[in-house]
Amino acid sequence: MPVPILKQGDTLIASIVAALSDEDLLQFRDDLAQKIGNVRARGVVIDVTALDVLDSFATRTLRGIAYTAKLRGAETVIVGIQPEVAYTLVQLGLTFEGVSTSLDLEEGLALLAAKKQARK
Amino acid sequence: MRAMGLTRDAIQRRRAFVGLTADDLTEIAAAKPAVQSTVDQHVDAFFGYLANIPEARGVMQNREALGLARQLKRAHLMAMVEGEYGEAYVEQRLKMAQLYSQVGLELAVFLGAYNELLHSLQSVTGEHFPSLCKVAFFDLGVVTDVLVYERERVIRIQSEAIRELSTPVLQIRDRLLLLPIIGVVDTHRAHLIMQNLLAEVRAKRAKVVVMDVTGVATIDSKVANHLLQTVAAARLMGAEVVVTGISAEVAQSLVALGIDLGKVTAIGDLQGGLEDAERMLEDD
Amino acid sequence: MSELKIQIEREIDIIAARQAGRQMAGQLGFSATDQTLIATAISEVARNILIYAQRGEIQLEQIADGTRTGIQVVAADEGPGIENTDLALRDGYSTKNSLGLGLPGARRLMDDFTLASELGHGTRVTMKKWRR
Numbered sequence: 001m002p003v004p005i006l007k008q009g010d011t012l013i014a015s016i017v018a019a020l021s022d023e024d025l026l027q028f029r030d031d032l033a034q035k036i037g038n039v040r041a042r043g044v045v046i047d048v049t050a051l052d053v054l055d056s057f058a059t060r061t062l063r064g065i066a067y068t069a070k071l072r073g074a075e076t077v078i079v080g081i082q083p084e085v086a087y088t089l090v091q092l093g094l095t096f097e098g099v100s101t102s103l104d105l106e107e108g109l110a111l112l113a114a115k116k117q118a119r120k
Numbered sequence: 121m122r123a124m125g126l127t128r129d130a131i132q133r134r135r136a137f138v139g140l141t142a143d144d145l146t147e148i149a150a151a152k153p154a155v156q157s158t159v160d161q162h163v164d165a166f167f168g169y170l171a172n173i174p175e176a177r178g179v180m181q182n183r184e185a186l187g188l189a190r191q192l193k194r195a196h197l198m199a200m201v202e203g204e205y206g207e208a209y210v211e212q213r214l215k216m217a218q219l220y221s222q223v224g225l226e227l228a229v230f231l232g233a234y235n236e237l238l239h240s241l242q243s244v245t246g247e248h249f250p251s252l253c254k255v256a257f258f259d260l261g262v263v264t265d266v267l268v269y270e271r272e273r274v275i276r277i278q279s280e281a282i283r284e285l286s287t288p289v290l291q292i293r294d295r296l297l298l299l300p301i302i303g304v305v306d307t308h309r310a311h312l313i314m315q316n317l318l319a320e321v322r323a324k325r326a327k328v329v330v331m332d333v334t335g336v337a338t339i340d341s342k343v344a345n346h347l348l349q350t351v352a353a354a355r356l357m358g359a360e361v362v363v364t365g366i367s368a369e370v371a372q373s374l375v376a377l378g379i380d381l382g383k384v385t386a387i388g389d390l391q392g393g394l395e396d397a398e399r400m401l402e403d404d
Numbered sequence: 405m406s407e408l409k410i411q412i413e414r415e416i417d418i419i420a421a422r423q424a425g426r427q428m429a430g431q432l433g434f435s436a437t438d439q440t441l442i443a444t445a446i447s448e449v450a451r452n453i454l455i456y457a458q459r460g461e462i463q464l465e466q467i468a469d470g471t472r473t474g475i476q477v478v479a480a481d482e483g484p485g486i487e488n489t490d491l492a493l494r495d496g497y498s499t500k501n502s503l504g505l506g507l508p509g510a511r512r513l514m515d516d517f518t519l520a521s522e523l524g525h526g527t528r529v530t531m532k533k534w535r536r
Contacts (some may be wrong), residue, residue, distance in 0.1 A: 055447040082320035084440035086356040092509045102358035
């Protein structure tokens with residue numbers, strides 16, 4: 001498993017610690033999809049704090065992973081985008097359209113909890 | 121020299137400006153023996169005059185600088201009557217001028233002493249003096265340009281520093297930042313502001329940023345796009361940006377330009393914006 | 405070190421190239437933000453090499469221009485070449501399945517950008533960034 005996925009309540013937390021190969025990312029997507037189903041997760045936090053570069057490929061892939069998660073009934077939050085990376089994404093004109101982003105794990109979990117609350 | 125635009129062509133043009141002709145060179149050649157044999161007298165005239173001016177303390181009391189200046193002045197006077205006024209000659213003048221700039225010798229003071237120097241030269245060159253005077257004015261052109269250039273360089277550095285300092289990010293309360301932008305916002309400054317803000321968002325864990333543009337000189341489509349970029353980038357870091365200070369007229373003209381401020385919470389005044397921000401934080 | 409070449413044949417080479425770029429930029433005194441911009445631009449063009457030409461090279465070089473210092477990144481390959489370079493530089497355009505953005509994106513991040521391509525012979529992207 002290239003990206004370790006931890007469970008906290010009905011939320012899954014995945015920390016990407018280094019730039020992954022295409023294969024690893026696809027593996028991660030499949031692992032995540034499966035786990036969401038297995039534990040009936042309602043939320044996913046993907047932590048990209050360790051990524052010093054988010055290029056168009058990585059961004060597209062993460063969006064795709066969030067979409068897959070949604071198909072399985074889970075809301076995704078991407079956290080830990082660094083200032084320089086956020087700046088670069090905006091210069092590139094890339095967005096995480098439709099995917100929530102928060103400052104860090106703590107904020108991401110809070111956001112998911114708030115969304116769950118709102119759905120009730 | 122290149123930075124100041126003192127190319128061979130430019131120097132040639134400067135010689136033309138003072139009307140230096142072949143006849144002048146003949147006159148100067150005739151004056152050469154007299155000047156070179158009395159060179160120390162002229163160096164003394166220049167620095168002796170400066171010694172009586174309190175404002176020239178900078179160079180007169182700095183032993184090292186004074187020694188170097190006298191050396192350079194002597195070399196200059198010898199070269200002044202050689203008849204060669206090209207790049208090497210100008211380079212020499214530049215060095216002198218840069219030294220004056222470093223020790224803080226003011227232009228007005230320098231000109232007073234230079235006038236004294238010219239009197240001294242006139243006394244030994246007689247009828248040949250008018251031609252030598254043309255070279256003197258050529259020299260003055262270079263020296264004054266150097267002193268002005270150096271002064272402007274300092275101003276450039278200082279205004280850059282002021283620009284950086286002039287957009288502080290203030291923490292109003294926990295998780296809330298205020299970014300008041302004042303003055304002209306060009307692309308470079310806009311990028312600096314954005315980078316600084318994003319770093320603060322992380323450092324202070326901000327959830328809301330109130331960006332006030334009341335003091336921004338002109339908000340055209342370029343500036344508006346920078347604002348939109350800042351909002352988007354902050355959002356990637358989980359912070360919402362409330363833009364305040366966009367008047368109704370500016371808002372309308374931006375809409376007319378096709379700028380979509382749709383996703384941006386734009387409030388008229390700062391007070392309203394801060395209240396809105398507080399509400400946003402409470403909602404969590 | 406003022407010149408460096410990285411062969412691009414596999415994905416991990418993309419990471420190597422951008423890390424080398426970041427390091428050189430850091431040594432040249434570029435800010436952290438600019439280092440990220442440069443590394444990301446390298447990532448975009450290096451990935452383009454893999455997708456369209458399967459193999460190629462990233463060349464990094466320190467450059468100077470009067471009083472300025474900068475970094476030059478060349479992405480060169482001997483692939484099929486780009487038929488319509490104007491079209492390739494337009495946002496969102498790509499002949500492959502994935503949405504483009506490689507070239508227009510990289511151009512936005514760098515100061516100077518030129519694209520030279522010849523059908524059947526290859527492509528050469530030259531990008532420069534100057535330190536302010």
